[in-house]
Amino acid sequence: xxxxxxxxxxxxxxxxxxxxxxxxxxxxxxxxxxxxxxxxxxxxxxxxxxxxxxxxxxxxxxxxxxxxxxxxxxxxxxxxxxxxxxxxxxxxxxxxxxxxxxxxxxxxxxxxxxxxxxxxxxxxxxxxxxxxxxxxxxxxxxxxxxxxxxxxxxxxxxxxxxxxxxxxxxxxxxxxxxxxxxxxxxxxxxxxxxxxxxxxxxxxxxxxxxxxxxxxxxxxxxxxxxxxxxxxxxxxxxxxxxxxxxxxxxxxxxxxxxxxxxxxxxxxxxxxxxxxxxxxxxxxxxxxxxxxxxxxx
Numbered sequence: 001x002x003x004x005x006x007x008x009x010x011x012x013x014x015x016x017x018x019x020x021x022x023x024x025x026x027x028x029x030x031x032x033x034x035x036x037x038x039x040x041x042x043x044x045x046x047x048x049x050x051x052x053x054x055x056x057x058x059x060x061x062x063x064x065x066x067x068x069x070x071x072x073x074x075x076x077x078x079x080x081x082x083x084x085x086x087x088x089x090x091x092x093x094x095x096x097x098x099x100x101x102x103x104x105x106x107x108x109x110x111x112x113x114x115x116x117x118x119x120x121x122x123x124x125x126x127x128x129x130x131x132x133x134x135x136x137x138x139x140x141x142x143x144x145x146x147x148x149x150x151x152x153x154x155x156x157x158x159x160x161x162x163x164x165x166x167x168x169x170x171x172x173x174x175x176x177x178x179x180x181x182x183x184x185x186x187x188x189x190x191x192x193x194x195x196x197x198x199x200x201x202x203x204x205x206x207x208x209x210x211x212x213x214x215x216x217x218x219x220x221x222x223x224x225x226x227x228x229x230x231x232x233x234x235x236x237x238x239x240x241x242x243x244x245x246x247x248x249x250x251x252x253x254x255x256x257x258x259x260x261x262x263x264x265x266x267x268x269x270x271x272x273x274x275x276x277x278x279x280x281x282x283x284x285x286x287x288x289x290x291x292x293x294x295x296x297x
Contacts, residue, residue, distance in 0.1 A: 001030060001216075002051035002293075003223030008205035009038050009046040021208055022048050025219065035060045035229075036197055041083055044194035045202055052293050053226045059266065059278060059291075060229045063198030064147060066165045070190035071099075071176045073158040073183065080115050080173035081189040092158045094183040099160060100151055102182045107149045111141035112174050144169045159190060199229040226293060227275045233268045236261050236279070236287060240272035249292050254285035261287050 009018055015037045023032040033054045035047030044067075049057060074092040077084035148165040155161050164172060173189040180187020195202055206214075206222065214222070237258040238246055246252065252269065254260070261267055261281040269279040269287060276294035279287040 001026060001220055001223060003053050003225055004035070004200070004228060005048040005050060005211070005219065005222060006200045006202075006205040006224070007046040007048050007211070008202060008207050009043055010208060011043045012040055013208075014040045015046055018046060018208065019048065022050075022211060025211055025214070025216075026050065027216070033057060035200070036065075038194055039192070041081060042192040042194060044192075045197045045200050045205060046194075047197055047200045047229070050223065052295075055291050055293065056226060056230065056278070059233070060198050062168050063229070063232075064165055064167055064196075065194060065198070066163065066196035067172050068152070068193045068195055069162050069164060069172050069176060070155060070192075071160045071162055071179060071187055072190040073160070073180055073185050073187045075188055076177065076180065076186040077188045079188075080171075080177040082191065084188070088186055090185045092183075092185040094185060096151060096154065096160075098183060099179070102179060103149050103151065105182060106175060106179060107146050109143060109145055112144055112171055112178070113139050113141050115171055115174050115177075142169065146170060146175070149175075158185075199231065200224075225275065227268055230268060230278075233266055233278075234262050235268045235270065237270045237272070238276070243271050243294070246271050246276055246289075246292075247294055249289055251282065251289075252279065252287040257287065261285065266290065 005022065007018055007022065009015065015034045019032050019034050023030060026032065031051055031054045033049045035049055035057060038044065038046050047060065073094060074090055075086050076088040078087050144167065146164060146166045150163050152161040152163055164175065172192055176187055176189040204224065211219065238252055238256050242256055263281050265281065267279045267281065267287060269276045271294060274294065277289050278291040279289050282288055
């Protein structure tokens with residue numbers, strides 16, 4: 001089995017624990033991994049890479065993600081989310097108009113100071129390990145990008161649902177904290193759901209219960225093909241009669257390509273209609289494989 005399952009990860013489970021649960025439903029020895037960690041306190045889209053698809057991790061991890069977060073105004077916590085201790089409370093005088101007015105400050109290229117309760121390293125230790133011991137580290141702002149940020153609705157007293165489209169490295173709880181600071185009332189992330197990760201969305205997702213109840217045949221039918229999440233890459237095709245040459249990992253000659261390959265870019269390479277892997281164009285116009293995925297016949 002080679003391809004991707006989309007898991008609707010439940011609250012309270014780590015991404016690695018979900019991988020273990022899925023692996024138990026697959027043939028013995030199957031390679032299984034996830035396509036980008038989702039924190040235990042978050043739910044939603046978690047791509048599961050199966051078989052040869054695990055080798056495509058580097059090509060799917062950087063893609064844009066979409067989250068829906070609940071912003072709770074008036075309370076700051078030490079973790080910047082609902083799992084932490086409330087360390088400060090302030091009155092809230094902001095409403096929808098004020099929130100929408102500050103959101104443009106947090107859209108585009110922004111700087112974030114990472115939270116102490118994170119997996120980043122300092123002096124050989126994880127920041128969350130230092131934070132649990134009551135230690136703090138002076139952290140420098142890091143650049144990141146938020147592509148879109150909008151207020152969806154109010155869901156409770158001083159609580160609002162936000163939709164965030166962003167790239168890798170954005171801390172959504174820090175974003176909620178910083179919005180609270182901009183509104184001069186403080187805030188934290190009350191909940192988080194990932195609705196899209198690159199090409200993967202909730203529409204294709206299965207729950208752990210559905211995976212546990214499904215037969216192997218059904219799971220294989222639900223697999224998304226290995227080239228599904230990399231459709232943004234340029235495509236080149238090699239004739240079927242060159243399959244043996246490709247199988248052996250040899251560079252593909254320019255004359256064999258159905259179209260000239262863009263220089264220096266990662267490419268989807270096909271033999272006939274079969275996905276063969278990821279290649280990169282060389283100076284002479286040939287394509288050398290970075291990731292060979294074509295099974296030998």
